[in-house]
Amino acid sequence: MAEEVFGAGGASASTEEVARLAGVGVATVFRHFPTKAELLRAVLVRRFDRLREEASVQLGAADAGAAFFGVFRRLVADAPTKIAIGTALFDADQESPGQTKTGKEDAAFRASNELRKVVGALLRNAQEAGAVRDDVELPEVYALLVAMSRAAHRDAEVRERALTIVFDGLAPHRSL
């Protein structure tokens, strides 16, 4: 719920708004999350966890290629929400720098890293199935995923056409 508010409204959503939409009192929200940064961090972690769970289901898919490309597309499509929450969190952390948690200690960083591991496993599955060329590795594939995610605010049709080019680039080499 908080996820929907912050995802849509970004930094502009107030804790009061979150409480109203969740149907609880503001006091309840503040008891669990004393600062806006803590609330936002919990929202972001929850989002990464959900995406990881969704992606994990695909580890057992019959078509490993479709599973990998499907998760890639899903993560790019979800990116504007994550970026909005992440930006709001960054702003909230700036406002109360004493409580800033950055780097590897950060729960959101850990949750994001768990998602990355699942993407790595999906990539290996797709490579073993011959759906993705076997000379690519996770760092560059994840760099492409991040790159496409950051440009994901663009026109959906253009995004899809750009993704198609990337997916073609990831497909096994075809001899001329």
Place this chain on the structure above:
Amino acid sequence: MAEEVFGAGGASASTEEVARLAGVGVATVFRHFPTKAELLRAVLVRRFDRLREEASVQLGAADAGAAFFGVFRRLVADAPTKIAIGTALFDADQESPGQTKTGKEDAAFRASNELRKVVGALLRNAQEAGAVRDDVELPEVYALLVAMSRAAHRDAEVRERALTIVFDGLAPHRSL
């Protein structure tokens, strides 16, 4: 000169620093650029203009494919500097909102658009030469360029490997 300072130091570079490196008095800088935002905008426009000039030279290249991919790679490599200047400009504009110039009136926007046109011409040349598949158009190619540019702070080797995947995706379809 200002370009080097702001490109490297981002928002942290002071007008005094720019003046010192340019070997002129601060008064001279302020006479030409009364606000930091104006100075930064001029720096950004100049950078876009230079990149456009460099790219334009490639319009007459014998190998249109190498010209297109070379300019693509060059623009991605240059991106961290442009992003640093752009971020500093955004911050400076926020500090003096009365003088903010945004959207199509903005000189930096126009300069960026001129660069985009040259990339479009290089793309057409490369497609006519058979070096880039002819079913792609400038919007998705530019979306990829922007996407790769935003991820350009990453490890240079990973960036190169990610670029290779994109370039393979842009190459003409090879039949299986």
